[in-house]
Amino acid sequence: MTEETGRPPDAGAGTEALAAVLRPVRRAGNGFEEALEQVLQVLRLGLVPAGGRLPAERELAERLGISRVTLREVLRVLHDQGLVEARRGRYGGTFVLPGAEPAGAGELRRRMAGVDLEDVLRFREVLEVGAAGLCAAHGLAGGAAERLRAALAGTREAPLAEYRRRDTLLHLTLAELCGSPSLAERYAAVRATVNGLLDCIPLLVRNLEHSQAQHAALVTSVLDGDADGARETMREHCAGTAALLRGFLT
Template sequence: MSETEPVGTTGAGGAEGGDGPQDRLTPVLRHVRAGNGFEEALEQILQVVRLGLVPGGERLPSERELAERLGISRVTLREVLKVLQDQGLVEARRGRYGGTFVKPRVDAGGEDELRRRIAKVDIEDVLRFREVLEVGAAGLCAAHGLTGEQAERLREALARTQNAPLAEYRRLDTLLHLTLAGLCGSPTLAAQYAAVRASVNDLLDCIPLLVRNLEHSQRQHEALVEAVLDGDADGAREMMREHCAGTAALLRGFLA
């Protein structure tokens, strides 16, 4: 399979219809708490960048929108963006089509650098916490039910993964899982999941994309979404548990 060949075998085309910044960032961006506005805003925008919710080369939402969604002043937001610029993660462009753009990731250190980044990560802790949050979110979504608009958001997130090119698959897979967490009715769970997912993605960056695994993962995604939309909480939890276990097995195999 080439890097332009789609992973999935069913569903909508590869265009990201409806995948606007508002939809992508909803699971991560929220009003910060008083007292730590700068630090929490920096944490959230770093998650947006690390999770690939705004891909390299694309523009972040406007300062006005970001400030409103984070509940901070534009002065504080500019301080946050300055830190990201100093770290080489974003760049400011002037002019009519200007704004703050995420810089494409540069693999400066190759596999050695990736492994250095995760050397101090407790892989088992990350994987167990991820499973607890994801299984819980899937069960909550199915048990409480989704509105028509929420169900459509979940279907669209699934459709985007189904014909995703390999180069885009992990980003769109992340968006699907973040969407599910964001629909579970617990902003705290969604925020915790966004943080742990960033750690999971660091681990996934250290292993190859395996087409057979991705095809299997897609079948699990489809069964999971079907269970959620059918209100089958036990089935949704079990499918998510199985899905997490498959990823965990690969990561242990490559990295343990």
């Protein structure tokens, strides 16, 4: 509580610093992931101190350019990770818990040792976007098209515990079908690194829903021969994963 008002400390004193971190999300399709990344950065940088209150929901939603429904999903993730708590009453709001860090943060730091995250994410994007474009441009027919449809169906039917494995198989299938064994080999290596990091962050239902919608749009573009659409969908899909990884890194 502050001596002058009896109110808990909030983010008001750090408005300028918050403005440098909290900004409208760049991709509407990844609004949840990008908003979560930014709020996690606020916590990691200490812009709101332990025991301090985050800006009100309306202000946060406006700063991030997202709906309050999406913002509440972001805050729910932070609560589930033990980073914040909601309090009711006259001086209620969302408060930062002292000494908290995302679950698995220690293991994530260990796995990050010696890994250049930005290099991994950019290389992954180049390979994935390239593979999607090649598959669409060259066309998939017969057994190749059926393999891709089956891989998509596998992600759609996967239980939560199996989702990341099935997701990996879908992406590997796309890389294998692009016609470049060298690309497929390099993608397998970079995907192994990405999976090692993803295993340290929680599976988020909203993110998985986004991923599935993007997977379906991607496969449709590839099978329709829409190379530009396939590349853009894959680029957005990679950006969502990148936002989550950047957000959870400490």
